[in-house]
Amino acid sequence: MKTKVWLSALAVVLLYACSSTPKPTVAPEATVVKKELTPELAEGKNLYEGSCGKCHQLYKPSSYNAEEWKPIV
Numbered sequence: 001m002k003t004k005v006w007l008s009a010l011a012v013v014l015l016y017a018c019s020s021t022p023k024p025t026v027a028p029e030a031t032v033v034k035k036e037l038t039p040e041l042a043e044g045k046n047l048y049e050g051s052c053g054k055c056h057q058l059y060k061p062s063s064y065n066a067e068e069w070k071p072i073v
């Protein structure tokens, strides 16, 4: 009797595991459309990439909101 209960529990777990396999989703970053940069933005990009990536990996702009970026920059 105990074995039967155990086996049906296992079957339920296995069925659940198979049915809920998540589909691979595309990372949101990959779908971001490249924007045309104004000269001012291009200068900022150069400045950011040139001065901020010397000591550590560049942080994504989306890692912080506008208020959080102010003291950092």
Ligand code: HEC
Binding pocket: 048, 051, 052, 053, 054, 055, 056, 059, 072, 073
């Ligand atoms: C002289 C080296 C150096 C330069 C240049 C530098 N950083 Fe950093 N930065 C660090 C160190 C050290 C840390 C702390 C360790 C870490 O998080 O990697 C840090 C941390 C940070 C953090 C995380 C802060 C937090 O609260 O977790 C951000 C964001 C950041 N830097 C942005 C910038 C930006 C933007 C620039 C360019 C304006 C810049 N960094 C230039 C050395 C530098």
